Amino acid sequence: MILVNTERARTPRHSADSSRSFPMAVPMTMTMTMTMTMTMTMTMGIIGILVSALLPSTLAASEADVPAAQYSKHLTCAVYYRMVAGSFKRQGNGILAAPALNRMNLMITRTKTLGEALGNTEADYLNDWSDTLGVMTDQMNRNYDNIRQLKTRHQKRCKALSD
Secondary structure, eight states: OOOOOHHHSSSSOTTTTOOEEEEEEOOOOOOHHHHHHHHHHHHHHHHHHHHHHHHHOOOOOOOHHHHHHHHHHHHHHHHHHHHHHHHHHTOOOHHHHHHHHHHHHHHHHHHHHHHHHHOOHHHHHHHHHHHHHHHHEEEEEEEEOGEEEHHHHHHHHHHHOOO
16 A cells, blocks of 8 residues: 655645646555446446336326427417517507417417317316416516517527427
8 A cells, every 4th residue: 555645645746857737646456446346337237227117107207298298388389479479569560460470370279289189178278378378477577568578488499389
């Protein structure tokens, strides 16, 4: 076993003939190397067992949630485009509201299709619309002049969904 002065080992040595600024590492003994290797192997084995045990149920749960997540995303974007169109109309830019209304109608159609696949009724859709509209209205502090709050949160994602 090699003894090391820890104070000196932590302090870099600078000398004119030395190109290294850090002290040389203390070599590990064979026992330490084997212990670390065995510990890492056991840890990786345990992680592998946990992942293989949880993976099928995780995939099944995520596959079941995909239509519900898509429904929620499309509904959010439909309400977002409705809010954007309302903001343009309020500012007197009805011509700019037309593309937003077209995208809103596209998102509504997709949302209703996904809702039917999930077994939602028209009443469920209207309740979800109302809830989402309330959340977005709160996000912009009930003021259409704050439409930027919604644009920073939803614009890129909704544009990608509608394209």
